[in-house]
Amino acid sequence: MTRTPIVVVGTGEMGQVVDQYFADSPYEVVAFAATREFLEAPEFEGRPLVDFDQLGSGQYRPAAVKLFIAIGYVKLNHTRARFYERAKRDGYALVSYVHPSVQLWKSNTIGDNVFIFEDNTIQPFVGIGSDTILWSGNHIGHHTRVGNHVFISSHVVVSGNCDVGDYSFLGVNATIADEVKIGRECLIGAGALVTKSTGDGKLYAGDATSPHKVPAPRFAGVPDEPKPE
Numbered sequence: 193m194t195r196t197p198i199v200v201v202g203t204g205e206m207g208q209v210v211d212q213y214f215a216d217s218p219y220e221v222v223a224f225a226a227t228r229e230f231l232e233a234p235e236f237e238g239r240p241l242v243d244f245d246q247l248g249s250g251q252y253r254p255a256a257v258k259l260f261i262a263i264g265y266v267k268l269n270h271t272r273a274r275f276y277e278r279a280k281r282d283g284y285a286l287v288s289y290v291h292p293s294v295q296l297w298k299s300n301t302i303g304d305n306v307f308i309f310e311d312n313t314i315q316p317f318v319g320i321g322s323d324t325i326l327w328s329g330n331h332i333g334h335h336t337r338v339g340n341h342v343f344i345s346s347h348v349v350v351s352g353n354c355d356v357g358d359y360s361f362l363g364v365n366a367t368i369a370d371e372v373k374i375g376r377e378c379l380i381g382a383g384a385l386v387t388k389s390t391g392d393g394k395l396y397a398g399d400a401t402s403p404h405k406v407p408a409p410r411f412a413g414v415p416d417e418p419k420p421e
Contacts, residue, residue: 195220198287199252201244201275202226202262203236210262210289210307211237219260219287223252244275247282254283261286261305261323265343265361268377269323273341273359276305276323286322303340321358333370345382357392366398 198219200207203226214221224236225244235241248254259279263272279286286305290296293310300314303322308314313331321340326332330344333352338344344362351370356362360374363382368374375392383398390396404411 196287197222197257198260199223199225199242199247199257200260200262201279203230203241204262204264206264207262208237210260213289213291213307213309214260217289219258219289222257225252225259248284254285258285258287259305260289260307262307264325268361268379269341269343269359273323276341315352339376363398366396 196219198214198221200211200221203224207224211221221239223240223242225242225247227244231241231243233241242250242252261272261275261279263275266272276286288302288304288306290302290308291310294308294312294314296314297316299317301319303320303324305323306320308326309328311329312326315332315334317335318332318338320338321342323340324338324342326344327346329346330348330350332338332350333354335352336350336354336356338356339358339360341359342356345364347365348362349367350356351368351372353371354368355373357374357376357378359376360378360380362380363384365383366380367385369387372386373389374380374386375390375394377393378390379395380386381395381397384396386396
């Protein structure tokens with residue numbers, strides 16, 4: 193199989209993670225790119241590390257490689273979006289990756305620079321915009337639109353006929369009820385339950401569980417350690 197050469201933009205943890213997934217895919221990571229302040233070594237993960245601002249002038253020009261922007265949800269995804277838009281202006285094609293465990297339907301649509309990790313359930317008539325990341329183990333219900341530059345963490349439930357606005361972030365175990373519209377640039381915290389449509393720029397924080405007054409070892413019946421004399 194002839195694999196498509198790509199350059200991964202980003203040298204953080206996400207760059208490391210997606211490199212592992214791309215290893216068994218139609219894409220071959222031939223280099224990494226970062227801005228000058230992050231060029232701490234000539235290589236990253238055993239591949240050349242090149243200056244993103246000079247990328248188009250050398251062997252990694254748009255006619256030779258495609259890109260994937262591997263940046264997380266920094267500044268509500270705006271940092272990733274900035275690199276995405278720059279890459280598009282420079283003439284690069286951006287690849288998307290869908291893990292083999294994920295079933296897609298002919299009615300699904302997916303943009304570019306999308307990364308869908310393992311064990312995501314994506315039902316029919318779901319549309320996923322460009323530059324969007326779905327981490328592992330989510331449920332995206334039928335006839336739902338997920339916007340551009342979105343980050344969905346793990347074990348999130350987005351019910352049917354929903355709309356997730358551009359630049360939004362959905363935290364671990366968040367639940368979105370049927371026919372709810374999440375506005376643009378919303379942050380839905382871990383464990384939050386959203387049952388009504390939101391405006392733009394809203395923050396929903398799930399209440400954190402407070403520690404119980406009984407220590408865990410006592411609750412579990414762990415015998416006390418004898419005190420040294």
